Amino acid sequence: MRTWWKEAVGYQIYPRSFKDSNNDGIGDINGIREKLGYLKELGIDFIWITPIYASPNFDNGYDISDYCAISSDFGTMEEFKELVNEAKRLEIKIIMDLVINHTSNQHNWFEKSRQKDPNYRDFYIWHEPVNGKEPNDWQSIFGGSVWTYDKVREEYYFHTFAKEQPDLNWDSPAMKNKIVEMIEWWANQGIDGFRIDAISHIKKEKWDQPNNDPKRPFKAFQNVEGIGEYLTELNTIFKKHNLMTVGEASGVTAEEAEVWVGKDGYFNMIFEFEHTGLWRTANDEQPFKQFKEALVRWQEACANDKGWNALYMENHDLPRSISVYGDDSSVYRTISGKALAMAFMLLQGTPFIYQGQEIGMTNTTFDSIDEVNATDTIYMYHQLITNGYSETQALEQISAVTRDNARTPMQWDGSEFAGFSETKPWLKVNQNKGSVNVKLEQEDANSIFNFYKQLIQLRKNHPVFVSGEFRYVETEAEPVFHYERRNEQEQYAIVVNLSKEEQAFVSLDELTDNKLVLSNYLDYDFSKLRPFEARLYKLS
Incomplete structure (x- = not known):
């Protein structure tokens, strides 16, 4: 039996930064409508829209004051209904953010x-x-x-x-009844599912429990034993309305995959945090081994129909993946952006692309704390100052990790405000808008944008990348991620160098007799992998 969300590719939209249609400096619903054709060209099947509900915006919409009203920043309910209708016409489904x-x-x-x-x-x-x-x-x-x-x-x-x-x-029956009413109200608006925010936090330990584990600093209110009772109740409502669900599930491990995303799991898939938590270490070296192990753990935990999962490298809460896992210099930005795309897009699961990821947007530099919007970053900055850091040192620290890196306005072209708006946006525009933007990417046949289009079409045209077996291939080169996808009709090998150092390994020679389907380099040296080189082979 075919399942639409297993075959689909999703795209996350952070409306405030996506496209401003009325030039007030804030992205909006009509801005999303304006760019649906762009998303269709990319090959997107559904969009996840972060909160557009009524909110005082202390945490950019994740502090909801009315679940059944649209924030005036973004538009009206009538405009949202027009968005739903236009998306359906283009066969693009809509997933809302559920903050409960x-x-x-x-x-x-x-x-x-x-x-x-x-x-x-x-x-x-x-x-x-x-x-x-x-x-x-x-x-x-x-x-x-x-x-x-x-x-x-x-x-x-x-x-x-x-x-x-x-x-x-969540121990209040009256409160849960209100939540159910709200979920059903949104289901009746024609949406297709929910991304459920911070859902692993809804159960708390007893108040006298210590919460001092440095490896799990929030364990007293993160994936606490007994949470399944609440989640099972929610799942009943989602299934009743045939809603696709993806839970944000910090603290959930691969060992729990079947319970959370199996046939009778709480959700269709989740965003787990194991691989994205492995940011650069203090000596600027990336833990390649741990990164691969995290991805493989979840692939194997969901194998043989034991579960399904979401695939992602970016979202609105993370720095840009090229700046973290790749190289955002002009030398390797495009090459490393393509390498990361191939590494995660051909795994088993439902891929999610975050706005700007498909054109290789990068982190920016914040020159003053006044340019920062994220609440947690501002708190971190003042803590650093209290601990003796200079303003320059504190800004350098926060610029590398702040969530605002992912929230700078979408770069549609190289104009003053990057084609996002005709007026100064709510958050600063990345200074590299002139060299990194949609217009340039669409015009360049060898761009990151067109590479994503190729990967999406491979998933759509070859069922092996959706339902085929995943097989990890160990290599002696630690920065190389090598895996295969197989079914009875086809077999493919994916080989990605995750580092900016050349890599040679024995098994690379064994692949030379197979058909090279896609690479992020235009020429080939089959004896080694160059910096961030990624190759897809069809195996004989």
Whole structure:
């Protein structure tokens, strides 16, 4: 039986930075509509839109104040319905972001809960002071205590993230009923599924449990035992409406894959964090071995129909992959961007491309903390200053890791504001817009954009890349990622050098008699792999 989301390629849109149609400096719904033809040209089957709901925007829409209203920053519900209809005409499905670990502290549920309204009293997690202090010393993901005192209720409320994002109480039947009503309301708007934000945080440990494991600093509220009860209830609603689901699941390991994404799993697929957590080390060396092992672990955990997973290298919370895993210099930007594309696009799973990834967008440089928007980055900057860093040192540190790297406006052309808008955008434009933009990429037959198009068509035309067996091939060259995809009709080998050093290995000689289908270099030296060289062979 064919399953559409297994054969599909997804594209993540961060609306605020995608395309501004009314020139107010903020991307919007009509901007997305304007670029659907571009996404169709790329070969996209569905788009995941990050939150466009009503929000005070303390965390750029991940602090929702009304689940069933569209933020005026992005447009209207009527414009959203037009987007749905236009996307359907182009056979592009729409996946919404579902944020149900927390809301905004400006949501009327929270206001009623802090007033102890009997119908909303237990919608959030409240706790009376303990000896005049917080119930425990747990630290939030955005920094500082997970507890904030509310003078109206005279109790502390819990927040996994910022104090403006109070966590919902999943032990409240009344709250869960409201969530179900909201999910069904959106299903009736014609959407095709949800990406479920921060879902592994909805269960918490008992408050007296320590949370001091340096390897898992948030373990007391991350994938806690017993979470399955909540997720099974949610899954029932998703299945009822035939919605595709992808959960953001930090803390979930490959050993748990079948429970989370198996035939009877909680979700169709998840975004796991094992490979993207391996950023550059202090000595600027990349842990190639650990990176490959993480990818292979999940491939093997989902093999033989045990599960399915999402494939990704970028999203709105991560620095740009070329700047982290590749080389964003002018020498190897295009080559390394193609190498990373081949490495993950031909694995088993559903690939997600983040806006700008397909043209090789890179990290930018922030010259002042005033240019930074991300809440967690601003907190990190001030902590560094407190710890004795100079402003220059602190800015250098945060520029490498801030989420704002992924949120700079989409670079459509080389004009002043990169074709994103005709006015100054909400966040600075990357300084390399003149050399990295959609217009140039579309015109260049050997661009990263056209390489992604080729990879997408290979997936669409050859079922082996969707349902074929994955086989990892070990090599003596640690930076080389070598794997095969096989079914009864076809067999392919993918070989990618993940480093900027030449690599030679014994098994490379064995591939020379096979057909080279695709490479990111225009000429070939079969005795070695050059920096970031990637090759796809059809095996004899």
